[in-house]
Amino acid sequence: MTTTLFLVAVVILTALFFDFTNGFHDSANAMATSVATGALRPRTAVLIAAILNVVGAFLSTEVAKTISGGIVNDALVTPTMIFAGLVAAILWNLTTWLFGLPSSSSHALFGGLIGAVLVGAGVSGVNFSVVVSKILLPAIMAPLVAGLAAGLATFFVYRLLRHADTEPAAGWFRRAQTVSGSMIALAHGTSDGQKTMGVITLVLITAGYQASGTGPQTWVIASAGLAIGLGTYSGGWRIMRTMGKGLVDLHSPQGFAAETTSAAAILASAHMGFGLSTTQVCSGSVIGSGAGRKLSMVRWGTARRLVYGWLLTLPAAAVFGAVAAAIALTGPFGVVIVILALLSGTAAIVAISRRTAVTRHNVNESREVTVQFGRVARELATSPAGSPAEAPIPPIIIRHAPAPPPANDPTSLGQQP
Amino acid sequence: MNINWGALGLVAVATITAAIAIVGLFSLGVAALTSEQRSRGGPAATLPTVAGYACLTVAGLVAVYGLYLIIPQLH
Numbered sequence: 001m002t003t004t005l006f007l008v009a010v011v012i013l014t015a016l017f018f019d020f021t022n023g024f025h026d027s028a029n030a031m032a033t034s035v036a037t038g039a040l041r042p043r044t045a046v047l048i049a050a051i052l053n054v055v056g057a058f059l060s061t062e063v064a065k066t067i068s069g070g071i072v073n074d075a076l077v078t079p080t081m082i083f084a085g086l087v088a089a090i091l092w093n094l095t096t097w098l099f100g101l102p103s104s105s106s107h108a109l110f111g112g113l114i115g116a117v118l119v120g121a122g123v124s125g126v127n128f129s130v131v132v133s134k135i136l137l138p139a140i141m142a143p144l145v146a147g148l149a150a151g152l153a154t155f156f157v158y159r160l161l162r163h164a165d166t167e168p169a170a171g172w173f174r175r176a177q178t179v180s181g182s183m184i185a186l187a188h189g190t191s192d193g194q195k196t197m198g199v200i201t202l203v204l205i206t207a208g209y210q211a212s213g214t215g216p217q218t219w220v221i222a223s224a225g226l227a228i229g230l231g232t233y234s235g236g237w238r239i240m241r242t243m244g245k246g247l248v249d250l251h252s253p254q255g256f257a258a259e260t261t262s263a264a265a266i267l268a269s270a271h272m273g274f275g276l277s278t279t280q281v282c283s284g285s286v287i288g289s290g291a292g293r294k295l296s297m298v299r300w301g302t303a304r305r306l307v308y309g310w311l312l313t314l315p316a317a318a319v320f321g322a323v324a325a326a327i328a329l330t331g332p333f334g335v336v337i338v339i340l341a342l343l344s345g346t347a348a349i350v351a352i353s354r355r356t357a358v359t360r361h362n363v364n365e366s367r368e369v370t371v372q373f374g375r376v377a378r379e380l381a382t383s384p385a386g387s388p389a390e391a392p393i394p395p396i397i398i399r400h401a402p403a404p405p406p407a408n409d410p411t412s413l414g415q416q417p
Numbered sequence: 418m419n420i421n422w423g424a425l426g427l428v429a430v431a432t433i434t435a436a437i438a439i440v441g442l443f444s445l446g447v448a449a450l451t452s453e454q455r456s457r458g459g460p461a462a463t464l465p466t467v468a469g470y471a472c473l474t475v476a477g478l479v480a481v482y483g484l485y486l487i488i489p490q491l492h
Contacts, residue, residue: 059488133420141425149433153440160444168451176443179480187487257440264435265428267486272431274424 003332008207010335011079012200014086014342016227019196021093022105023053023231026192028239029102029262029282030185033255033289035363036244039174040181042235042360048178049185050233056189057197057225067199069275070130071110076121079203080335081113084120084328086199087342088112088320092313094349100238100246100358100369101309104277105192110135111314115321120329131314134275139310142265142276143284150261150285154292157253173252180259187266188278189228196224237358238369243283245367246302248290257292258285280310299367439479446472 030052031045040048067074067082089108096103110131117125161169197216204210210217216224244250250258262278262285269276283306290297324341327334355372449469485491 056487059490137420137425141429145429145432149436152433153436156437156441157444160441160448163452164448165451169447172443172447172451176476183480183483183487186484190487190489253444256443257436260439260443261432261436263483264439265432267483268428268431268435271486272424272427274421274428276428 004207006332007079007083007335008203008209010339011083011086011203014083014090015196015199015203016223018086018090018093018105018109019193019224019227020231020234021090021097022192022196023050023228024234024236025093025097025102025105025231025239026188026278027053027185027232027234027236028243029278030181030188030259032240032243032282033250033258033286034177034181035240036250037174037177037252037255039177039252039255042237042240042363045181046233046235046360048182050229052182052185053189053193053232054225054229056186056191057193057228058221059186060190060194060197067202068110068113069134070127071134072113072117073121073125073127074202076125077113077117078120079206080328081116081120081325082199082203083335084116084325084338085109085112085114085321087324087328087338088115088317090342091320091345091349092317094346095316096309096313097236097238098349098353098371099309100242101306102239102243102279102283103309103313104139104279106195106277107135107139107310107313108317109195111317112321112324114314115318115323116325118318119322119325135314138269138274138276139280142280143287145276146261146265146281146284147288147291149265150258150288151292152288153257153261154254154289157257158293161253170252173256176256177252177259180256180263183263184259184266184278184282185232187263187270189225191266191270191278193225193228196227197221200224235360235363237360237363238353241358241363241366241369242302242306243286245364246369247283247286247299247306248297250286250289254289254293258282258289261285261288435479439476442472442479443476446470446476 027046027049030049031040034040035042035045067077086109089105089112092103092108092111093105096108114126114131197220200220201210201214201216204217204220205212205214248254262282265276265281265285266278269281287298287303324338327341328338352371352373356370358369446469449465449472452465
C-alpha cells in the first residue's frame, strides 16, 4: 500500500504543478491585450486574473467526470499513465513558454495522455475519432471563428469612431477592457480549474481513497484553485509579450474587441457543447482585431509560428508522454527517474529563460521573445535572414518587422492621420 | 466519427453576432459621448448624451448576462 500512497501523492503534486503551468500559460489569454494597451498595469492585471481564476475554480460545480473527455479509454488508464501524461504536458507547457508561444494547455495534457496510453495500453486505448472531432476540428475552427468575429467587430468600431475624440474614447475602451478581460479570467477558472480537480479526484477514487461517484473534496478544490491562481499571478510574461505585442500593436478599441470576442466565443462554445481552446480563441481574436483595421497590422510571421506551435503541441506532448510512460511503467524506480527528469528539465528551462528574462517590468518594451542557448542567441522567428543555428556570438536578434515603429502610445486610439 | 456540425455552426454564429453587437453598441455609445464637437467645448446636446449612456448601459447588461452564464450557481 505504501507504493500506492507514494504514487497517489506523486500524481497529485504533479497535477498541481501542471495546474500552475496552466495558470501562467493562460494568464496571457485574459490579460495580454489589457497589459499591452495600458488598460491595466501588469501587476494589477495578473492579480485580478489570479483572483478571478481562484473564484472560478470554486464556482465550477460540474467537475470533469472523465480525465480526457473520451479521448483515451479511461478504464485502461492507470495513475502511472496519468503521471506520465502530466509530466509531458508540464514540460511542453514550459518549452512553449520559453519560446513565448501561446499553446493550449488542454491539448498538451491530451497529447501527453495519448502518448502514455499508447505505450501503456496500446492503440485500442486511444479513441482517434474523438481526437479528430474534439481536438483537430475545434483547433481549426477556434482561430477562424474568433478571428472573423474580432475582425468584423474591430472594423465596425473604427467606422463608428470616425468622428469621436480619440483621447476620451480610448479611456472608455480601456475601462471596458477591464471588464472584458475579467470575464475571460473567470470563465477560464471555471473550466480549467476543474480539470485538475477531476484528475486528482479520479486518482483518489482509482486508488481507493475516495468513494466512487463522489465529488472533489474541499482540499482538492482549494489546492487546485490556489495552484492555478499562483500560476496566473506569476504572469507568464513571455507569452504575454507575444500575445499583446508580438502579433499586433494593439490599441484599446482593438483590445476591447478582441477580449469581448474571446469571452463571447468561450461562453458560446461552453454552452453549446462544442468546446474551443481558450488559447486558440484568444490568439485568433488578437489577430482578427489587427486584421480588421489593416491586414498589414498583423505580423504574419509571428502568427505562422503560433500555428506551428499548435500543430506541434499534440504530437510533441504525445512523444514526451510515451517516453515518460515507458520509463515510469517499469516500477517505482522508473517513476523516480521521471520525477528527476521533470525537475531537471524544469530547472534547465527556467535557467535558459533567465538569460533573456521577460518580466512585468519589461513585458511591453519589445515585441520579440528571445531564447539564448549557451553562447548563441537566436530569435525563433523564421526570417529571410535566418541565422545558422551554429552562429557565433554576438547574439543575433532578428526582428519581426524590419524597422519597429515608435512605441505604442497607450493613450491613443492608434488612428492613422 | 460524430461531429456536431449544428453546434459548431451555432457557436460560430453566436460568437460573431455577440461580438459585433456588444462591441458595436459600446462603440456607438462612446462615439456619442465623445464627439469632436463636444470636446471643442460646444454645448453638450441632450440627445447624444442620453443615447450614449443608454448604449453603454445595454452593453453593461450584456456583460451581466455573460456573468450569469459563467456562474453555474445562478442557473
